[in-house]
Amino acid sequence: MKYAKRMEKVKASAIRSSQKKIAAKVANGGSVISFAAGLPDPNLYPMEELKDATMKVFEKNGKEAVAYGLSKGDNRLLKLLAKRMQEKENMDVDAENLLVVTGSQQGIAFSAMIFLDKDDIVIAENPSYLGAINAFRPYEPQFLGVDTDEDGIVVEHLDKILSENPNVKMIYVIPSFQNPSGKTWTTERRKAFMEVVNKYDDIVVIEDNPYGEIRFKGEPTPTLKSLDTKGNVVYLGSMSKVLTPGLRVAWVVADKEVVDKMELIKEGADLQCNQFAQNQVAEYLENYDLDAHIEEIRAAYKNRCELMMKTIKEYFPEGVKYTDPDGGMFIWVELPEGIDANEMLDDAIEAGVAYVSGEFFYANEGKKNTIRLNYTTMSEEQIVEGIKILAKVIENKMK
Ligand SMILES: Cc1ncc(COP(=O)(O)O)c(C=O)c1O
Incomplete structure (x- = not known):
């Protein structure tokens, strides 16, 4: 072939x-x-709860639960997720800033599709999530690694890379309980990172946060998205690590303009996420205590x-x-x-x-x-x- x-x-x-x-x-x-x-x-x-939620979806939503739905995502789910992002992550967003995706992996792939041209530079932490690097590769970017220490990303190193490389288009980071290093950026680092990023207008930050809620020690830290004053951050959240991975329900939070572009890509990629799984998650969120x-x-x-x-x-x-x-x-x-x-x-x-x-x-x-x-x-x-x-x-x- x-x-x-x-x-x-x-x-x-x-x-x-x-x-x-x-x-x-x-x-x-x-x-x-x-x-x-x-x-x-x-x-x-939570198998019993999911079983119960599944029966309720059939009883309450009937055929709608297995019909075609909107590319952007199920309305009830979008509203519930937006509320969660406001309350838990202190984000100033509503449903129009969200798009439901097939795992945050699809959010990563869509970010590459809408932002990356050949030879654009993507900055990632050294080391970083293999699945993201592999999702970016087909778009033929160049990669630059930025150092991390025990407090997270080394902002001075990032600043130096940005000042020396005008082709940087994207910064992909996992600030909380990183895969693979397990490291978490301190609040100070997050603020310093946003200060550096805010010096530039055309650099998008992909904040991948599938592990953020699984904190078992130390003080909570703000998401980059909650510190984002210019709309540079595209945030990825996921049900995979906190509910179940096989439902493949995840979400993107971004400026409406970015969400609209991703919606177009979503239509072309798979029309929509699994309608039934979205209903199951919405039902679970409404009737059970995810926290x-x-x-x-x-x-x-x-x-x-x-x-x-x-x-x-x-x-x-x-x-x-x-x-x-x-x-x-x-x-x-x-x-x-x-x-x-x-x-x-x-x-x-x-x-x-x-x-x-x-x-x-x-x-x-x-x-x-x-x-x-x-x-x-x-x-x-x-x-x-x-x-x-x-x-x-x-x-x-x-x-
Ligand atoms: C950092 C990171 N991002 C994204 C993913 C993909 O998660 P999802 O199941 O939401 O597609 C993983 C999965 O392990 C991950 O570790």
């Missing part, structure tokens, strides 16, 4: 390659404790994260660095210089534990000595056991 040139830019996900290795080991009768996934714990889905449910998720992930941190501190050899997240789903590990985490993955899987190598989360050259660990899907026993095994694998590699 003669594929479009852009396909040369699209690569298989590293997560898929570690999944293949795990599957091979399991097929040969082995067992693997996997910290590679990026999934919420299915045991925490109480999020409290349960927070408590469960807090326990698992603290257990993983405690075990890491106890067993990982001296010289290994790691983040200590205040929320979300990931811990980022930096091994001593010279260790290739991707090479080490074969040893790890052989020993019975898996992770994702960090180098694949960089838009350009990645740090080979890094690892992403997820703590949301394994049991407490598996977390302790898996970290002990990984500690041994690292220790052997360091010899």
Whole structure:
């Protein structure tokens, strides 16, 4: 087949390659404790409530719930989400500033479609979400990575990049409980970031926030969108990590002009989001307490994260660095210089534990000595056991 040139830019996900290795080991009768996934714990889905909400949708909305709907999204859902954004995130927006999308992943893809031309520069944190980098690649932008430290994005570095590169079109960031690093920007950093961005008129900021509500430690921080005075920020929210990922209900919050453009793209891409899923989420939001449910998720992930941190501190050899997240789903590990985490993955899987190598989360050259660990899907026993095994694998590699 003669594929479009852009396909040369699209690569298989590293997560898929570690999944293949795990599957091979399991097929040969082995067992693997996997910290590679990026999934919420299915045991925490509110199944009874969703079942009840589903029946109510059939009873109350009948055929309308399975008919075609508006490209922008179901009106009831748009209003409920706008209210949530006003109340929870202090955003000065209403339903006309929102568009329902098929996962925030579609919001990322649409952002690329409406903003990016070939060779435009996209700035992303170093490291960043692989799924976004891959969604941008077909539009053939150039990527520049910006440094982060324990307080978040290094604003001086961003300022320098912006002043030296007039082609910057977009800044893609995950300020809360980042995937993959688990880092969260402080309030001061968020304000300083907006000050720098506000110096420019034509740079769009994509604020991807699927984990923001899963804070289990520390003080809340404002979203960039709530600090946005010029309409530069396009915010992406999602039900995937707080309700269920398979409903694929997520939303974009932006200036009406941006939402209108995305609506046009949505019509061409898939006409609309699944009408039934939108009804299910709207029914759930109206009749159940999403905040109480999020409290349960927070408590469960807090326990698992603290257990993983405690075990890491106890067993990982001296010289290994790691983040200590205040929320979300990931811990980022930096091994001593010279260790290739991707090479080490074969040893790890052989020993019975898996992770994702960090180098694949960089838009350009990645740090080979890094690892992403997820703590949301394994049991407490598996977390302790898996970290002990990984500690041994690292220790052997360091010899
Ligand atoms: C940072 C980030 N953005 C977006 C997504 C995609 O989420 P959704 O299920 O809403 O498409 C993920 C999923 O893991 C993610 O980690």
